[in-house]
Amino acid sequence: MNKLTTLFTTTLLIATAGLAQARDLGPDEALRLRDAGTIQSFEKLNAAALAKHPGANVEETELEEEYGRYIYQVELRDEKGVQWDMELDASTGAILKDQMDD
Template identity: 45%
Template sequence: MKTLTALFTAAALTLTAGLAQADVRIDQIPQLVKDGKIKSLESMNAEALKLHPGATITDTDLDNHFNGYEYEVELKTADGKEFDVDFDATTGKVLSNKQDT
């Protein structure tokens, strides 16, 4: 019985972790912007480029977390360095700005 309980608990935690962060479909973003729930994708990309002038954006995702929406912008600089910049999608505040290693 202990094994069954442990397996059930592990499965529940895995499922919960998966629900904690889910990509928002690109077609949902305009309505979220219109409703004032998030900043636009374009404005967050522009903010990321201000942090890393001359870089190229390689990917941008909008995730729905339990505590709100977050944009993750991935960039690559001319010298090949890669950065991930996370923003609070509602306020535009930078949550993290780190170089990939």
């Protein structure tokens, strides 16, 4: 019984540790970070994403903090109707992920 309790506790800790590593940031916090110069402006980040997919439209954006790093997530839809999921480092504007959505 003791081994089962230990296994359950370990599994629960591992599962919740992953959840605690990423958190969504609300608009007020995002604006505070932008105004403080911690992250780039949303216009600049959107422009970087759109430069990779000219003619696309931004459909959704989200700012998260993952492992102490600010990640700007952007969903784009290009002229052919293809959806793209992108992640940019919100501090530098570097593209971290650019993949077609399934």
